[in-house]
Amino acid sequence: MRAKIFFGNREIDRDEVRENHSPFNNQVVSYNPICNINDVDEILNIANISSKFARKQKLSQRCDWLLDVANKLSLNREDFAKTITDEIGKPISFSRIEVDRCIETIKLSAETMRTMNGETINSDAMNSGRETTAFWRRIPAGVVVAITPFNFPLNLVAHKIAPALVSGNSVILKPTPEAPLIAYKLAKLFIDSPFATRDALSLIYGDAEIGSRLVTSNIPRVISFTGSVQVGNIISRNAGIKKVALELGGNSGTFIDETADINFSAKRCAIGAFTNSGQVCISLQRIYVHKNIYNEFANALVSETSNLKVGNPYENETFMGPLISEDSVSRAVRWLNSAINEGAKALTPIIVNGRILKPVIMGNVRDDMAIVCEEVFAPIVSLIEVNNFDEAINKLNDSPYGLQFSIFTNSIKNMQKAISEFESGGILINEIPTVRFDIQPYGGIKLSGVGREGPRFAIEEFTEIQTVVIA
Numbered sequence: 001m002r003a004k005i006f007f008g009n010r011e012i013d014r015d016e017v018r019e020n021h022s023p024f025n026n027q028v029v030s031y032n033p034i035c036n037i038n039d040v041d042e043i044l045n046i047a048n049i050s051s052k053f054a055r056k057q058k059l060s061q062r063c064d065w066l067l068d069v070a071n072k073l074s075l076n077r078e079d080f081a082k083t084i085t086d087e088i089g090k091p092i093s094f095s096r097i098e099v100d101r102c103i104e105t106i107k108l109s110a111e112t113m114r115t116m117n118g119e120t121i122n123s124d125a126m127n128s129g130r131e132t133t134a135f136w137r138r139i140p141a142g143v144v145v146a147i148t149p150f151n152f153p154l155n156l157v158a159h160k161i162a163p164a165l166v167s168g169n170s171v172i173l174k175p176t177p178e179a180p181l182i183a184y185k186l187a188k189l190f191i192d193s194p195f196a197t198r199d200a201l202s203l204i205y206g207d208a209e210i211g212s213r214l215v216t217s218n219i220p221r222v223i224s225f226t227g228s229v230q231v232g233n234i235i236s237r238n239a240g241i242k243k244v245a246l247e248l249g250g251n252s253g254t255f256i257d258e259t260a261d262i263n264f265s266a267k268r269c270a271i272g273a274f275t276n277s278g279q280v281c282i283s284l285q286r287i288y289v290h291k292n293i294y295n296e297f298a299n300a301l302v303s304e305t306s307n308l309k310v311g312n313p314y315e316n317e318t319f320m321g322p323l324i325s326e327d328s329v330s331r332a333v334r335w336l337n338s339a340i341n342e343g344a345k346a347l348t349p350i351i352v353n354g355r356i357l358k359p360v361i362m363g364n365v366r367d368d369m370a371i372v373c374e375e376v377f378a379p380i381v382s383l384i385e386v387n388n389f390d391e392a393i394n395k396l397n398d399s400p401y402g403l404q405f406s407i408f409t410n411s412i413k414n415m416q417k418a419i420s421e422f423e424s425g426g427i428l429i430n431e432i433p434t435v436r437f438d439i440q441p442y443g444g445i446k447l448s449g450v451g452r453e454g455p456r457f458a459i460e461e462f463t464e465i466q467t468v469v470i471a
Helices: 037-054 059-075 077-088 092-115 155-166 180-192 208-216 229-238 262-278 294-306 326-341 389-397 412-421 455-461
Strands: 003-007 010-014 017-021 028-033 133-140 143-147 170-174 201-203 222-226 243-247 253-256 286-290 360-363 380-386 404-408 426-429 463-470
Touching (some): 003 037, 003 180, 028 077, 037 143, 037 170, 059 077, 059 092, 059 180, 077 092, 092 455, 143 155, 155 170, 155 222, 170 208, 208 229, 222 455, 229 243, 243 455, 253 262, 253 389, 262 380, 262 404, 286 294, 294 360, 326 360, 389 412, 412 426, 455 463
Parallel strands (some): 143 222, 170 201, 253 286, 286 380, 404 426
Antiparallel strands (some): 003 010, 003 201, 017 028
């Protein structure tokens, strides 16, 4: 079986490939080519040359380029959705939602770029200044390296390459090896578009060696990475003088106030904890519950969770499918057993079937247990009883991560307190922290990352400010 990469617009077949198996039934679903350092160097040179042309393309053409891709993606919605399900086991209904979000992300990137502008500068505002015609504007950074994860293998690619391309950069995409085909299909739509800037997008696959070459090269001006804290640390240390945007991990939490609507909160928390088998950076992992409603909420959450259909991801009614790998299952079970040995209690049965781990709700959890203080990335949520909101705030903030936190409450005072005191990049009121709108600035503080995504904010990451003064 042969697989393909893109050296700019040139599509290359490779005989040496890696097989990718379905997390659900272990069937071979795709292949990705084995790439080498010479490939990286050639693609870097192509991107460097292309960046000089990309910045000169009319904005109207770049916007038409993205809108053309969005239109063709909508015509192929079911094929793209099935490919996502094939490669990562995401339930088909959620795969369709991801395709729809990807279309919106691409369109929004074009619409946002049309209205991005600079400002005039009052150069005579200070005594030391004088009257001139002065302004600043945004210009393309140059070459952008986009490194993307498996859990949203289509929309998170779009969140990087669409803003980067529409703002006049050339892009090298290194997608997750777990989902090579969906990345190839999206890249091909961009490259085959009649509005495409020639050689502005390249596609390469690889491991740490390939990524390291991309990151340490002097050619890229921006590295945009979504993935683990460990890899983010390596990128930060090795990137050199260039812009680095990192969307890293989290252990998102919420507080259930005694004034909250318990049934509504439980219903939303079941979704927030177990969507995509918990394999979401903002998956709900910690639920702090006021002691006066702890038992009632726990029972409601167990009841709501029991209604979730788990199993075959190709069935429309399925809410949760498999984890991405056997290692992911083994790690989750190991952490669960460790917590139980230390006194935690499983409120739902721990059932493993292949790579499917049924949703697990844990009680009697301590703050030093791995299932609370680390990023689980599995369908596990922990309930922790607290005496009051102040205690919940301290426990939520006592984490190396700070991606998104939330609160369920009918108290205006507690809403304001949450906004004032939560240490996170995003705060949600009467909603799960797992909610992300593609238009919002998205990213975290602490070890959860630096920089922001969302088309407008990504465009800012992928451009530089240039000042012009006409005397």
